[in-house]
Amino acid sequence: MSRAVRRRWWWFLWGLLTVLAFGIAGYFVPPYLVGGTTIPNLDRITPGYYTSLVIHGVPAGIALITGPWQFVHRLRTRFPRLHRVLGRVYLISVVAASVPAAYAAAVTKSGFPLQVAFFALIVAWLYTAAKAYRAIRRREIQLHRVWMIRNYTLTFAAVTLRLYQLPLLALMHSVSWLPYKDVYTVSAWMSLLGNVLIAEWFIIQRTLAPLARREPVAAGNND
Incomplete structure (x- = not known):
């Protein structure tokens, strides 16, 4: 595959990722701001559960839509200050979204398997964010990018979770034995594990x- 073809594929995939990120954030976050929701039969009885989703949704949405711009090389090189500002906004949003998400996962009535999936996601989300921040503070640029890729794929689980739900919801409506709770749990696990593998x-x-392909040449030059 030529370099030009690879670049076109990269921009196509980046554009698709960005459109999906903006679409999911724009569809799911605004209803929370006016006291609504897009989740059917959402629990509004458990104290603080709905409020935690609202507090989580806003910074999570900000992280979702600011993340893609961090991977644009032209933006990083031409506007490094903007890149740093967006990076700070992104990492702060991840931390701000994680705290209420942890509470929501702890009190959800959707079952233990879903709680495990969400807690694993939150821990990995915070860990990769911390590693990315530590790497950039040490000016380890390549390592910082690696950890940011891992972190944003976890952020993007908000998108893939909804995409996995589409066929499962269609199945749920065609059978009587599949509750929405199981659809949500399976989608959560698929989005977590699938995104990690893709990252x-x-x-x-x-x-x-690319580093491995260059290594034999470097070794040969040392002989």
Whole structure:
């Protein structure tokens, strides 16, 4: 595959990712701001549960729509100050969204498997954010990018969770034995595990593979 073809594919995938991020944030976050929701039969009885979703949704939406711009090389090189500002906004949003998400996961009545999935996502979300911040503070640019790829794929789980729900919801409406709680749980696990695998594949292909291809040449030059 030529370099031009790879670039076109990269921009196509980046554009698709960005459109989906803006679409999901624009569809799911605004209803919370006016006391509504897009989730059917949402629990409004458990104290603080709905409020935690509202507090989580706003910074999570900000992280979702600011993240894609961090991966545009032209933006990073031409506007480094803007890149740093957006990076701070993004990382602060991740932390701000994680705290209410942890409370919502703790009190949800959707079952233990869903709680485990969300807690695993939150821990990984905060851990990768901390590693990305630590790397950039040490000026380890390449390592910072690797951790940011991992972190944003976890942020993007908000999108893939909804995408996985579409066929499962269609199945739910066609059968009587599949409750929405199970649809949501399966979608959460698929989005978490699937996004992690995609992130690692991308890191290997875009970061480690080029380094491995150059290593024998460097070794030969040392002989």
